[in-house]
Amino acid sequence: MNEDWLIYALRSEVFRQQMDLHTRGATVQGVNLFDLRRGILPIPPLEEQRAIAEFLDHHTARTDALVTKQKRLLNLFDEKRQSLITQAVTTGLDSTVTTQSTEAQWLAEIPEHWDVVRTRFVARLESGHTPSRSNDEYWEDCNIPWVTTSDIKPFREGQKIHLEDTEYKISQLGLENSGARILPEGTVFVSRTASVGFSGIMADKMATSQDFANWVCGDEIIPEYLLYVFRSMDQEFDRLMQGSTHQTIYMPDIRSFKTPLPPVEEQREIVEHIQNETEQLWNLIDNVERSIDLLEEKRQALITAAVTGQIDVTENRDETHATHR
Known part of the structure; x- marks a missing residue:
């Protein structure tokens, strides 16, 4: 049996659904070894296992790269959000005002x-x-x-x-x-x-x-x-x-x-500014998170389709080899 194919097979939705039927435990859930051994998977010939693993290595790598980029974008949005809040409550909204130092360690x-x-x-x-x-x-x-x-x-x-x-x-x-x-x-x-x-x-x-x-x-x-x-x-x-x-x-x-502590009216202006600006960032964050979810769903569906024979990976083999050269 090809080990790479087996790893993908164990990650497939078909195998997960079988394990869900045998999951036990109220607080810490798990599957015992006996039930794990009873998992049923269609096992293709060894050469086809290699082809499936090679196909999935190639196509999931693309998805993984996109997910990584999207997660990097999430981090940037989150850093911008935090920076916006910190700047507003520590320096205010007017960058031209005269400033003073403080004894507070975090300011x-x-x-x-x-x-x-x-x-x-x-x-x-x-x-x-x-x-x-x-x-x-x-x-x-x-x-x-x-x-x-x-x-x-x-x-x-x-x-x-x-x-x-x-x-x-x-x-x-x-x-x-x-x-x-x-x-x-x-x-x-x-x-x-x-x-x-x-x-x-x-x-x-x-x-x-x-x-x-x-x-x-x-x-x-x-x-x-x-x-x-x-x-x-x-x-x-x-x-x-x-x-x-x-x-x-x-x-x-x-x-x-x-x-x-700014004047109360300035506090209200700062709060309104933060809420308006962060609302836009949260909308962007929600969109990116949805994109990540869709990419991961697509990845999972591709793995399941390949290891259960719903995709003829031999038709994509030439394309995969050409890309790796």
Whole structure:
């Protein structure tokens, strides 16, 4: 048997579908060796196996090259998006203004008419808590939205802004017997353990677990602007994280956060600019991701068609050899 052909055959949709029928496990799914051996594949003559493998090497290489280019484009769009946000919240929209240096480690220079303040001076800092798991009464009649690390996944890419609902809820009794508090709509939350540095805005009243630092904005700062500030602080988060396995930013460091602070009206202009510009970039990113999906589907369909004999690879053999010369 030709090894290259076998690899393609095992990647085919036909083989995957057979394995899906035998997949077991609630948490970690897998296929046992007995079922794996029972996989049925049409096996052509050895010479044809070689021809199929050669054909697929040639044609999938083209697709792989296109996918690589598209992924490179995705990275460029993402870098541009991040750079746009960082520049807007640290230097503003007017490149002609006079600047001043700052003592904040993650900031270089800001416009002269801006301030740099401790974040907790313009937004009230709140932590969260988890009601005792050993008391079953605390976990009955749960209807209060409760932000946990399970809610972070949609915020990882940076497109989502508002959290409308939570995966888990807590009860009023649990809330009253813990350090958790119900925080108002518009509170900005930042994950500080495990998945460190991901941020969003509460679209309703919610409580959070202790895995979050929460900021209730005062009159001097708007939630959307503060959110984009946090989304510009990756290097600062990396500097402050502690722990090799379970990384955390501790509350004393969070209390020391500093924020560039333009006038409120300028904050609104910055937020509007970021949202307009990043919306265009997200549209481009969506288009590229769809292109990648289509290319990978085409690659998968080609592999399946070739190893199941739906394509006569001998008709393409001369073309393949000519291209390799």
